[in-house]
Structures are given as C-alpha cells and as structure tokens.
C-alpha cells in the first residue's frame with residue numbers, strides 16, 4: 001500500500017474543503033471496499049478523509065412520510081432500527097443480509113452506493129424504492145445516480161449525505177448469494193406502491209438494472225404468473241467463475257417471481 005495522509009474533519013464544510021484541495025484524496029467511510037482496493041493497489045489515494053466524526057451523516061429518522069438514512073449509517077444500524085423495520089422492512093432485511101457482523105458494523109449505505117459494486121445489495125434497494133440520493137450540493141433520483149459498472153453521477157469532490165426513501169408501499173429483496181462473501185450472484189428488489197411497480201436487479205454484472213418488461217407486466221397484474229413468459233436476456237448479464245450469464249439471467253426471473261409471491265403473501 002502506498003503512503004497516504006489521514007484526515008479526520010469535524011465538519012462537513014471541512015471535509016469538502018479537504019477534498020477540493022487535493023484531487024487525489026478519497027473519502028473513507030468504513031473502508032470495507034476502499035481499504036481492500038488500496039491493499040491490492042487498485043487505488044492509491046494521496047489522503048484519506050475519514051467521515052466518521054460527522055454526526056450529521058449518521059442520522060436515521062422519519063422524513064415527511066418517508067425515511068432519511070444518513071450516508072454513514074452502517075448496515076447493522078439500519079438492520080436493527082425499529083423505525084426502518086416498521087417503515088421499510090425490506091431495507092432492514094437487506095442490510096441484515098449483507099456480509100458478516102464485521103462488514104455490517106463497518107460498511108455504510110453511503111460507501112455502498114458511492115462504490116456501486118455491480119453485485120451490491122443497497123443499489124437494488126435504493127432503485128426499487130425510488131430513493132433520492134442527497135449530496136452536499138444536490139438531490140439525485142436513484143435512476144440517475146447509478147450509471148453502470150462501478151459508475152455513479154457523483155462528481156469527484158461530491159459527498160453523499162444520505163438517502164431519502166419515500167413511503168415504501170410493499171417491497172421485498174431476495175438474493176442468491178455468492179456463498180463466501182454473501183454478495184448477490186443475482187439479487188432482485190421488487191417494490192409496489194401507488195406510483196407503480198419497480199424491479200431492480202443486481203449481480204447481473206453490468207451495473208444495477210431495471211427490468212422494465214417485468215415492471216410493465218406486474219403493473220397490469222401483480223402476480224408471479226404474469227412473469228412466466230418473460231426472460232431476462234443473457235446479453236444483459238456477464239459470466240465469471242461463479243456463474244454464467246445465462247444462469248444469472250435465469251436467476252433474475254426466478255427471484256423476481258419469488259419476490260412477488262412474498263409481497264402477495266405479506267399484503268394478503
């Protein structure tokens with residue numbers, strides 16, 4: 001690992017100033033992706049700007065009719081929150097299913113969505129629930145935030161402050177896990193609200209993807225049967241040593257049907 005400076009700002013404005021003054025600096029949340037990337041020399045920042053002393057990024061509260069989850073909230077905090085369990089149980093379950101205890105206590109919502117790993121769970125949840133990503137300078141709709149493989153709409157010096165989730169309706173996230181890491185080999189988040197149905201698929205390999213054909217079919221009739229004739233095109237997926245593109249695409253169909261079944265059951 002290369003040498004780097006370590007900074008620990010006490011205010012958001014200080015963090016922004018530090019980031020702007022050093023284009024090679026990087027923000028540090030829980031280090032669950034960044035430190036591994038540094039150890040492997042995929043990243044060599046000149047400085048780490050640690051966000052852990054910024055309490056404003058660690059808030060979790062009701063926001064109008066929805067929820068606000070600060071960027072520095074770790075997965076364990078979200079999973080254990082009675083508010084999240086009551087208002088958006090899908091998010092609590094999604095957070096509880098991430099990695100292991102250590103990862104859940106260090107990894108954060110902000111780090112996960114800024115990293116935009118194509119097999120990560122949070123991006124699917126944020127897109128399915130139509131969350132709004134709030135940064136130090138603007139609000140970005142989930143559909144515009146994720147731009148592909150490890151890609152987001154964030155500027156190099158932009159800080160995610162948190163995500164606002166509208167009142168959820170009913171939603172479910174289900175993943176077929178990569179057994180070693182618990183990342184999604186394929187994962188599907190389905191949400192139904194008065195605004196419509198959203199189906200977000202993670203793990204296909206090219207970034208988080210909305211399955212519009214399934215959304216359309218489910219908007220007309222919210223039942224697993226309407227998905228029988230629908231398949232994800234394997235061209236939307238990629239293969240690796242863990243699973244072929246065809247297998248991942250097949251899983252997307254199976255998991256979407258199971259998520260719909262689950263939502264039907266909980267709303268009956």
Ligand SMILES: Cc1cc2nc3c(=O)[nH]c(=O)nc-3n(C[C@H](O)[C@H](O)[C@H](O)COP(=O)(O)OP(=O)(O)OC[C@H]3O[C@@H](n4cnc5c(N)ncnc54)[C@H](O)[C@@H]3O)c2cc1C
Nearest residue numbers: 029030031032033034099107108110111114121160182183
């Ligand atoms: C063994 C293991 C298993 C895992 N299993 C899963 C899993 O099952 N599902 C899953 O979804 N994830 C999984 N993860 C990922 C984990 O949940 C973390 O969320 C993810 O690695 C990001 O880590 P972090 O929050 O510590 O961010 P960091 O590693 O600190 O940062 C990641 C990136 O985001 C940037 N960043 C951080 N915070 C902000 C911010 N507020 N604004 C702008 N940029 C920011 C950093 O500069 C960096 O580029 C796993 C990780 C490990 C190590």
